[in-house]
């Protein structure tokens with residue numbers, strides 16, 4: 001299955017992508033994680049992207065499109081994938097269509113701006129693999145350590161409240177129009193994000209027509 005997950009910053013895209021990925025054994029391609037890794041390594045992409053990310057702005061379409069086009073050619077994407085954080089603009093969606101990869105479903109996770117601001121302040125991420133946790137809603141098994149790779153959990157710089165407000169503004173202006181784009185293609189499904197990770201997952205699996213094993 002080839003899935004796009006849409007939603008405002010902090011809507012739970014990364015959290016749900018991890019659960020779907022485990023269940024379907026397909027990779028997650030998260031542009032935010034790719035960019036953060038590049039910033040950490042201070043490589044060419046990282047140097048360009050850092051200022052945009054720190055201000056809550058989008059990195060330019062041509063850079064992101066090239067990254068995704070290359071990534072989707074890799075062998076592990078042949079059996080399906082989850083796109084988290086891409087596309088984020090209409091030109092990015094058009095670029096994806098132009099490389100003739102047929103997306104099956106576009107899932108939108110709906111969460112109010114007030115709830116987003118609450119969630120972002122409690123988010124902690126693994127500095128090694130990028131997995132997402134929350135001080136209140138999603139604890140790791142061992143305090144401050146990632147369940148997947150035992151990396152340290154840190155707060156993202158762009159989770160500062162002013163940057164979150166800017167990211168929400170950018171989301172409403174540039175990313176929300178994608179809903180209509182995919183409604184017209186007949187691929188759009190939407191769920192209301194719940195204040196509970198597994199309830200949200202249940203709704204998503206139901207919409208995708210999949211069995212959810214919560215054990």
Ligand code: AP5
Nearest residue numbers: 009010011012013014015031032059085123132133134196
């Ligand atoms: P990116 O990393 O993609 O950030 P984002 O879209 O703003 O999304 P987040 O990762 O912040 O949130 P999420 O929806 O994954 O939520 P999460 O699961 O962590 O992008 C970062 C930056 O990179 C962008 O600002 C931009 O500069 C650049 N960029 C990336 N892609 C780009 C592109 N295509 N084009 C141009 N620029 C690009 O959940 C959030 C928190 O809530 C967590 O703590 C989690 O544990 C908790 N939580 C999750 N679900 C629930 C629930 N149901 N109930 C309670 N808490 C929950």
